[in-house]
């Protein structure tokens with residue numbers, strides 16, 4: 713992130729809203745209300761080189777901490793999603809150091825013991841719940857760490873599924889855990905080792921490798937934009953009714 717007065721032009725077309733004061737890294741700026749922190753920082757002249765990715769609350773690159781006047785509480789949010797408030801003091805944590813264990817996923821068994829060996833510090837967790845309280849994605853961080861300690865990797869995988877790896881949990885952990893890396897290892901084990909393989913997926917991979925869809929792909933690549941639009945509109949939809957056993961028709965030859 714750099715201060716760049718030129719970037720101000722990019723957000724000068726912000727709605728003509730009343731301006732409110734905010735403090736970015738201690739310096740006071742007047743910014744239009746209703747902007748997100750990210751847009752307000754750009755309005756103030758900051759240019760994002762790091763600490764910004766998707767701008768949609770998915771990538772976790774823009775973790776931000778802030779306080780409000782007269783409030784003891786440290787608050788957190790994603791800069792691309794959190795709207796500015798008058799007199800807020802803020803700064804970004806574009807990256808928070810967290811060591812990732814190296815392991816061989818292909819050769820692993822997928823056991824909890826392997827995770828415990830890779831991250832022995834997981835047992836230092838004292839269940840203070842600071843990680844859960846700070847999570848901007850409302851993930852139950854402490855609960856998935858507890859599940860990993862117990863060996864329940866499926867539960868840990870489910871509880872941590874919404875993690876965007878912003879690293880704010882790491883910044884608050886008194887036991888100094890890299891929670892999101894530990895959860896990622898659990899999810900990889902569940903996905904690669906513990907979940908039964910889908911037979912139809914294996915079959916489709918074999919079909920593709922054997923060239924079953926080559927003619928169709930060739931047709932798609934040479935099709936006009938209009939025929940692609942028509943094909944898209946005519947695509948099959950999975951029925952909305954839950955539990956219905958639905959198999960799509962084979963689409964070969966739709967372009968002919």
Ligand code: FES
Pocket residue numbers: 763764765766767768769770771772773774790791792793
């Ligand atoms: S920029 Fe990706 S979550 Fe904010």
